[in-house]
Amino acid sequence: MTPNTDPSAQQNPPAVPYGTPETPRIAVRGEAHLEVDPEIARIGISVTARGKDRREALADLTRRNTLALDLVKTYGDAVEHLETGAFTISPELGRHGRGERVRTHHGHVHITAELNDFTALGELTTALADLDLTRVDGPWWTLRPTSPAHRTARQQAVREAVQRAREYAEALDTTLTALVELADIGAEDTHRNTYTAQAARSLRSAAPGSGPFEDEPAPLDLEPQRQHVHAQVNARFTMAPPRL
Structure with missing residues (x-):
C-alpha cells in the first residue's frame, strides 16, 4: 500500500463532526411559538347559472359573474387580491327517451378574493351570499409570506438556541467560544390557510329574484382566527474545555 504523501492532507486533517477534547461541541435546538392575529x-365565490340552451346559460353566467366582480371591487383597497379560477359550461342530458337529448345547460365560475379589512369582509360575504345562485365559502385566515411574525419567530428561535447552549456550558463551568453551525429547519407558519368547521360554512344565496339592494341582511360578524407561527433551528457551538 502506497502511503498518502499529499501535504494538504497532512496539514488539514479531516474535521471531527462531534468535536474533540480540546474543542468540545454543543448541539442544541431552538424553538419559538407565536400566536398572532391574521x-x-x-x-x-361560486357563481352558477342555467339555461335551456348554451347561449342562454352563458349570457346568464356572464351577467352574474359581472355582478359579483363589481360588488367585490366596490370595497376598493380592502380587497388585496381578486382572481377568476375555474369556468365551465356543461350540458345536462335528459334521463328518459332514446338518444342523447340535452335537457339544459349549467354554467359555473369560481372567484377568489383576499381582504385585509375584516369589517368589510363581513359586509362583503353577506352581500355576496344575498346574490341569486351564488355561493360563498370561507373565510380562511392567514398571514402574508412577508409578515413580521415570521421574522420575530426565527429570531426568538435563534436566541433560545444560544441561551440553551450557554446554560449547558455553565453547567460544565465553562463558556462558549464560537458558533459552528446554524441550520433553519422550518421557520414557517404551520397553520397557514387555516380551515375550521366554522370557517367552512357555505353562505348560499337567497330565493331567486332577490338582489343585493333589496332588504339587505345585516353583515355577518366574523371573528378572526389567531394564527400560530412556529420556527425551529439547530445550532452547534464550540466551548472552552471544561475541567471535569
Whole structure:
C-alpha cells in the first residue's frame, strides 16, 4: 500500500463532526411559538347559472359573474387580491327517451378574493351570499409570506438556541467560544390557510329574484382566527474545555 504523501492532507486533517477534547461541541435546538392575529382573509365565490340552451346559460353566467366582480371591487383597497379560477359550461342530458337529448345547460365560475379589512369582509360575504345562485365559502385566515411574525419567530428561535447552549456550558463551568453551525429547519407558519368547521360554512344565496339592494341582511360578524407561527433551528457551538 502506497502511503498518502499529499501535504494538504497532512496539514488539514479531516474535521471531527462531534468535536474533540480540546474543542468540545454543543448541539442544541431552538424553538419559538407565536400566536398572532391574521392579516388576510380569503373567500371563495361560486357563481352558477342555467339555461335551456348554451347561449342562454352563458349570457346568464356572464351577467352574474359581472355582478359579483363589481360588488367585490366596490370595497376598493380592502380587497388585496381578486382572481377568476375555474369556468365551465356543461350540458345536462335528459334521463328518459332514446338518444342523447340535452335537457339544459349549467354554467359555473369560481372567484377568489383576499381582504385585509375584516369589517368589510363581513359586509362583503353577506352581500355576496344575498346574490341569486351564488355561493360563498370561507373565510380562511392567514398571514402574508412577508409578515413580521415570521421574522420575530426565527429570531426568538435563534436566541433560545444560544441561551440553551450557554446554560449547558455553565453547567460544565465553562463558556462558549464560537458558533459552528446554524441550520433553519422550518421557520414557517404551520397553520397557514387555516380551515375550521366554522370557517367552512357555505353562505348560499337567497330565493331567486332577490338582489343585493333589496332588504339587505345585516353583515355577518366574523371573528378572526389567531394564527400560530412556529420556527425551529439547530445550532452547534464550540466551548472552552471544561475541567471535569
